Amino acid sequence: MSLSLSDLTNQSLDKIKKTITKKQFELKKAIEETLQLKDYLDANHLIKVYQQCIESKQVKLIELALFDIKNLVEQGLFAGDQMIGDKKAIDVILEIVLSCQQEKEETLQIHMIKAIQTIMTNRKHHIHGQLTTQVFQLLINLHSVSKFVVIVNASKEACQKIVSTYFQRLEDFGILTETEYQQVIQKYENQGQLVLGKCGAIVNAEQYMRSLMTSLVDEVQIYSERRQIYDRQIEDLNQIKVIDLNLQEPNLRNVTVDKNLIQVYVTNEQNIKNGKFGWCVVCRKQASQYCKDSKVPICSKECKVVHLNSMNNFSQCYQHSNNSEFYFKDALEILEMLCQLSQKDSANPQQNQTVTKCKILSLELIYEALAQSNIILQNKQKFIQVIKEQLLESLLKNSLSSEKQLLISTMNIFILLIWKVRSHLKKELEALIENVYFKFLDSSNSSFDHKQYTLKVFNKIMTKPRIVIEIFVNYDCSLGQNNLLKKILDMQCRIIQGRFSKQEFQASITQNQETYLKSLCQDNYYGFIKCLREFCEQNEDPQNIIQVQQFDDQEDTTIQSQQLSQDPIEKQKQMKLEMNKAVQKFNFKPEHCIKHLIACQFMAIRDPKLFAQFLWENRDLNKDKLGELFGSSTEFNQQVFQQYIDFMNFKDLQVDEGLRYMLEFFTLPGESQQIDRIMEKFASKYCIDNPGIYKSAEAAYTLSYLLMMLQTDLHNEKNLEKMTVPQFFNLAKGINDGENLPQDLLLGLYQRIQKTPLALHAKEQAKRALEQANQVDQRRKHAMLAKETEESLKRWFKEHPNQDAYFYANSIDHVKSLLQQTWSAIFASISVFLEQAEDKLQIALCFETIQSCIYLMGRFDLDEEKDTFISFLQRYCTGIPNTYRQTVGVQALIRATIQSGQYLRKSWKVALQLVSRLEIMHQAVRKIKVDSPQKESYNQEDIQNIERLFQLISYDQIDKIFNMSINLDSNSILEFIRALCELSKEEIKQNRTFLLSRLIEVADFNMDRIKIVWSRMWEIMREHFLEVGCHQNVDLAIYAIDQLKQLSCKFLQQPELANYHFQKEFLMPFEQIFSHSQAQSQYKIQLREYLLSCMCMITNVCFNSLKSGWKIIMSIVNQALQEDQQQLVRLCVQITDKIMEDVNNQQVNQEIYMELIQALIKLTKNKEIHIVENAIKQLKTLVDHIVLIKNNDNKFLDSLWIPVLSSLSILYSDERADVQQLSVQTLFDLLQKHGSYQTIEFWKMILRGVIRPLFEEIQFSKLKLKKKQQSKKSIASTCKMTFQLFTDLVISRIQQIYPCINDLIDILVQLVLQTQDYISILCLQSLKKIIQNVGQSLTEDNWNVLIEQIQHLLQQCSPTELLEAFNLDEDFQKPLDELLKEEIRPKKFSLKINATECLSKQSIQERCLEILEVQVTQFQNHITQQNKQQILQLFQEQYQKCRRFNTSLYMRYFLEQWGVQWNFVQGSSQEFDDLENTYTTQNKQLSFINIELLAAKVLITFSNDPFSFVEQLISRFLDAYNGFSKPLHRQDTLNGNIEQLRHLESQIVISRLQLLFMENVFPWLKQNLKSKVVNKWLIQLLKAGLNVPGVENKEYNKILVNLLEEIINQENNVF
Secondary structure, three states: OOOOHHHHHHHHHHHHHHHOOOOOHHHHHHHHHHHHOOOOOOOHHHHHHHHHHHHOOOHHHHHHHHHHHHHHHHOOOOOOOOEEOOEEHHHHHHHHHHHHHHOOOHHHHHHHHHHHHHHHHOOOOOOOOHHHHHHHHHHHHHHHHOOOHHHHHHHHHHHHHHHHHHHHHHHHHOOOOHHHHHHHHHHHOOOOOOEOOEOHHHHHHHHHHHHHHHHHHHHHHHHHHHHHHHHHHHHOOOOOOOOOOOOOOOEOOEOOOOOOOOOOOOEOOOOOEOEOOEEOOOOOOEOOEEOOOOOOEEOOHHHHHHHHHHHHHHHHHHHHHHHHHHHHHHHHHHHHHHHHHHOOOOOOHHHHHHHHHHHHHHHHHHHHHHHHOOHHHHOOHHHHHHHHHHHHHHHHHHHOOOOHHHHHHHHHHHHHHHHHHHHHOHHHHHHHHHHHHHHHHHOOOOOHHHHHHHHHHHHHHHOOHHHHHHHHHHHHOOOOOOOHHHHHHHHHHHHHOOHHHOHHHOOOOOHHHHHHHHHHHHHHHHHHHHHHHHHHHHHOOOOOOOOOOOOOOOOOOOOOOOOOOOOHHHHHHHHHHHHHHHHHHHHHOHHHHHHHHHHOOOOOOOOHHHHHHHHHHOOOOOHHHHHHHHHOOOHHHHHHHHHHHHOOOOOOOOHHHHHHHHHOOOOOOOOHHHHHHHHHHHHHHHHHHOOOOOOOHHHHHHHHHHHHHHHHHHHOOOOOOOOOHHHHHHHOOOOEOOEOOOHHHHHHHHHHHHHOOOOOOHHHHHHHHHHHHOOOOHHHHHHHHHHHHHHHHHHHHHHOOOOOOOOOOOOHHHHHHHHHHHHHHHHHHHHHHHHHOOOHHHHHHHHHHHHHHHHHHHHOOOHHHHHHHHHHHHOOOOOOOOOHHHHHHHHHHHHHHHHHHHHHHHHHHHHHHHHHHHHHHHHHHHHHHOOOHHHHHOOHHHHHHHHHHHHHOOHHHHHHHHHHHHHOOHHHHHHHHHHHHHHHHHHHHOOOOHHHHHHHHHHHHOOOOOHHHHHHHHHHHHHHHHHHHOOOOHHHHHHHHHHHHHHHHHHOOOOOOOOOOHHHHHHHHHHHHHHHOOOOHHHHHHHHHHHHHHHHHHHHHOHHHOOOHHHHHHHHHHHHHOOOOHHHHHHHHHHHHHHHHOHHHOOOOHHHHHHHHHHHHHHOOOOOHHHHHHHHHHHHHHHHHHHHHOOOOHHHHHHHHHHHHHHHHHHHHOOOHHHHHHHHHHHHHHHHHHOOOOOHHHHHHHHHHHHHHHHHHHHOHHHHHHOOOOOHHHHHHHHHHHHHHHHHHHHHOHHHHHHHHHHHHHHHHHHHHHHOOHHHHHHHHHHHHHHHHHHHHOOHHHHHHHHHHHHHHHHHOOOHHHHOHHHHOHHHHOOHHHHHOOOOOOOOOOOOOOHHHHHHHHHHHHHHHHHHHHHHHHOOOOOOHHHHHHHHHHHHHHHHHHHHHHHOHHHHHHHHHHHHHHHHHHOOOOOOHHHHOOOOOOOOOOOOHHHHHHHHHHHHHHOOOHHHHHHHHHHHHHHHHHHHHOOOOOOOOHHHHHHHHHHHHHHHHHHHHHHHHHHHHHHHHHHOOOOHHHHHHHHHHHHHOOOOOOOOOHHHHHHHHHHHHHHHHHHHHHO
16 A cells, blocks of 8 residues: 655654664754655655765665655655756756765665666656766666676666666657658658657557547447437337336446446447447457446456556656657767767776676667667667767677677677668668678688677578568669678578588588588578568458569570569669679670670660679679670770779779779789780779879889789799899889889888789689688687778778668568579578488478478469479478488478468479379378288388378378368469379379369369359369260279269259350260260260269259250260160150159250250150150140240241151151151141241241151051051051141141142142052042132132142043053944944953052042032132133043043953953052042942043033033933943853943943932023923933833932923923
8 A cells, every 4th residue: 555745754754763873963953854844745855854864874874765765756756847956856866866876885786776777767757968877877887897796787777777768768759850750651651650740659649539539429329329229118108118227428437337238239430349338448349348447448458458558658748748859869878878888998908807898788778779769769860870970880899809798789789770770771781791790601710609690690680571671672673782682691501502611611610510500591591481471471462462474584685575663663673683684694605794784775785884884883793704804805895994993993092902902803814915904904093093103104004014923923832933022123113204113112012912912813712711710819810800891891881982772662572573583592502401401300490491482482473483492392202201301391392282272383283293192102001001912012111101201291181282272263273173183194094083083072162163263174174074084994984974973963053144054064074975985885885874874863953953054964865865775765764854844844944945855856766655655745745835935936936846846747657656646646736736826937847847748758658568567557547647637737727828828739739649549539638628628718829729730630640541542452442332243352452551550540530620629619709710711621621531431341341351460460569459448439440430420510510501511411321321221141251241341331320420410410401491402302311211220210200300391381381
């Protein structure tokens, strides 16, 4: 519990009062006076008491005073700003404490140090000015001098805390000028942490205020929401219970907790829902707690601490914000003082230890100051100036010290300088690295500590990505700058490759130390690559991955035509890269370098000045090549050298010094003429820089050449007699334009060259370095190192007088170029170190570095570099891993594959090869464990190695390689799939399917990718599956098909959008395998049957999601149906049946209707009748469905009708009557059902493509009977049904078909002409019925066509051989009675008469005339007069022909006999006799009675002049009566047979004519009874007889008698 001020005062005074002696009257009086004071607000009244206590020199009193001062200062009870005299109270208190420094007591010194620390670090009152310096001097002195460890440590701790306080105070309350502020914005890309004109503390305070205001708004919002909910509940009268809540006005400092608190759901500006108390005031997350101290919502203890600190800082920020200048001045004075102390040297060797301790502490404090520095101090110019002028000098001096702690401290400070102020020390840092730290590593004079700590410094540099990138941008990418980063890496590469194994380092570096240094270098590479990788992972935008262009290799004389970026950093980087290439080309051949510089636009032409500038700015050039170039006699090379030497500054240098300086840049060539040219140019430039030293350039030239001769003479080992000084003087006489040079000048030149040659060749330099290394004297070595470093720095600053601009860079855009420049050194180091390393940890680090390199190279599309690392890893992944390196190498490649699979691209093949081998080993080990024959392939050691490998590598990692494929980008997944398929092919050659099964898994994992990517993936996989599916090994092919089937079932579950064909592409391998299988014929059916079964399963499982995939399925079905294999057909039927089950639900893709129709059509030709009948029914169902949904798509329907209807018509050729009838019935049902809305083009198409082929099939029905395939009855029934259906179709659809009537007539007529049998009769009957029913719809053109076609038929189907047989024998033309008078003998004719054919033609003639009769009888009003005359003319012709033939009984008898005999001889088929009974004459005689009488009927009815024709009929009738009445003779003679024929013929004619007379003639005669001719005819008829037996017709007799009675009555009336 803390005490009040009065209590502390009383307690302190009581302790002092008890300690004082009786003699200390003044102190006692002061205490009494102090106790009498009342109402004091601070402890300033105690200062006088404490001062007297310290002045008393009494140890106890001093101790109490210091202790109480410390406590009161800590609690802030002193009013430090109150003036006591002319000083502040806090300054007086500090002076009082400092007055104790002379006290020797250890406890007093400790209390004094603690009191000082408390005063200097208190946050309320600050110490400025000289007192600050005094404090540090005191503390540092105590630390350096004291022998007590406690005091040493306490003073050191106090110094560190004071430094930390002062420098942190500057960062908190310092303010930047506008220029400094803009510089900070450029460097750090300000993110609201800095405001111009405000210190950081004020900015933080304002942010704190904003957070409080936001929290207040949150409370109001939540309160408002709760109030609204409460009001709604009150208003809801139907609510049984309303939550009882005491709503209070929102209070920022008060949080009400209520069990019945209404829950609200509100989101803040970050879209985060509110917690129990809203949102955290610090991080804005859900607040489930609140701070009791400040009454604000918080989410965690961490946020509470942040909030309380912000609250405390807020209370003090404005108090100190006006003291910015004081804080900066204090910090600057402290830094200057520490820099001076760190450089302090002692003339007294005895004080060396004290001085060293002082230096070490000073450097440690400097480190602490730099560690606390941030934006403010780093951007103050005075601070930077102190660093440049004092700190860097201190670092250089102390880094060369032999004291290890000093070296460590300087290194640490150097690291901080690079981390924090590198932008202000661009030139200085480069100078230190190149001339100090590189010297530490490269020189044999430096110690092991120098080398190891230098490498540790490089580690700190190389593990900070921003530092690495900025070093690369500012040095390696900057023209005129050395490739600093590359040199750092190259230096370590040389160490790993054995730099310290050389003889010159053997005295200073042991083998263990060398191994340790190599491990440090390897650690640095590991840290370097790791930091770059982490940097890229942190800054990579997954939505916008940087794509780096890849360039093709170009010839030496060309360069990529790439426009340089407008960004100055990028522009410099690109140009520097070109310069690096130019350096490489120069080192190979200078002429190539010139061409490259022109190509990259560094210079437009061969410009000597620009080329010299390039040579001067690039120090990695081959010195020998430079010497050859400069010594060349060509004009251009001499101009280049002149420009080059102009860059050198020889001012204030002696001639030998100038020569040494010049020869540091290149090596003198060997020829004297070349040396002469170089010396001439040197002398000229030297005299320009140093006018007045020599009278002419010729003098300088002669002296220079003389010095070169002197060097050769003095340092040539083969020259035993060296040139003496007098000899040298003698040679130099008169060279200064006839005058002698001063002897002291010449002597100095001689001695310096004698000691050190002007220039050494590389071999000579190595020899001298070895000599120096063998010197054991470490002091001398240290001195030589210091001298080397000093000379190197001096020379460097002379060559780099200007400070270049510094570029800030923190973008991954630069990483690619960085890797391009540095990867070779990393690779070379790792490859060497990995072979040498024995430590397992180091080996593991090497492989981790390689993993990160693979990631980075792949990330930036550095494929060649990436492949190099992968190929290197591959060396350790072949065979069985017998060593730790091989085991870890396999592990590294697996991890690299998992981590960097995105970037492997073409290297996927290497990774998958390893995976395949691991699978072999894994399976082998598993088989060995079960005592498999595989055991013979591995020995016990191999088994142990494999088991050890799988202990290190989990088999799950192999699975992970394939599982992570889902994360690969679009290009990487294609490369992965391509490599997987390629290696799977190699496995299949060995009958292995591991990668094939993995390919299925990968396809499964990546199935949800965007469709265009998936299509590209599948295009690769499809080819592989096709190859495997067509493999000769059927088991392998079936395995591939099975895997593909499982994958297909999953893929097809995904919905497919309209107009896409991804399913089709996916299933295409099935079709191709089915078509191109290379299996042997006995296995091909097995493969195809399995493939079809897969299609069945896919159809059943994925039916509802199939769309474009139906195309492939139906294609396979159609191909299978072409095979004569019933097992395949049955599987196809399963698929079609499944489709047809749901066809009305429109689940099937409409695009496959045609394929489905094709399949069903093929099924209609199957051997099994139930399959055929089912297919026909399904065809009808499908067509009905298609027409229903496609009724507006005429184009589609047109393409549908012909295949379906044609196939149905062709089925008439099937030998099975049931199939014929079902197909015909289906055909005409479809036309009947869907023909009503069809176009004329459709019907034309149907007539040509369906009806005509159908009738053609009918023609071949005789063949089926001949082959005994069908019975007569079934054929007749089918034919009759077909024509009946056809007739009904035409009659019912005449409105649609009537434009095609002409075509229809033509089809029927052609069929009649082609068959001329019973089918012809059916055709003509059909035509007759059509005409009868649709005649009123026919046009004049139709009637004309009909008449023409009938006329044509009559001509073509006329039995001409019968009608023209009169000329065969002269007896045929004689009357029968005359012939019968004599005995008739048999006759033979050459004429071949086919009686059956003649009868058929007779029937055709009769049916044609019936059609004409219908036309002229029923539709006489629809035909023209011309048509009528044509018809009557045809009847007249037919009548005449038929009457003549019919009345020639003698001819007919012999023709009939001959025709029957010939038909019998020829074997004329009588199969169709039964069929034709209905349509031919009943007696099978060659007679045209029906035609004759039909023609007579029509002629009587429609003739314009029937009298003549009636007369012919009566004459025919009378002749028949006469023939009938003739007596009959013996039947066994020809005469008797002919008489019998006449008798039968007459009977028939009489009967038929009686009917004709009753129907047609008598009605006409009745109308013309007044005519005498009529009377005559009637009397003749009467005379013939009315009741003749065999021909009696009572109706006929009655009508005849009635007519005669009417005639008699008429005559009676007349009379």
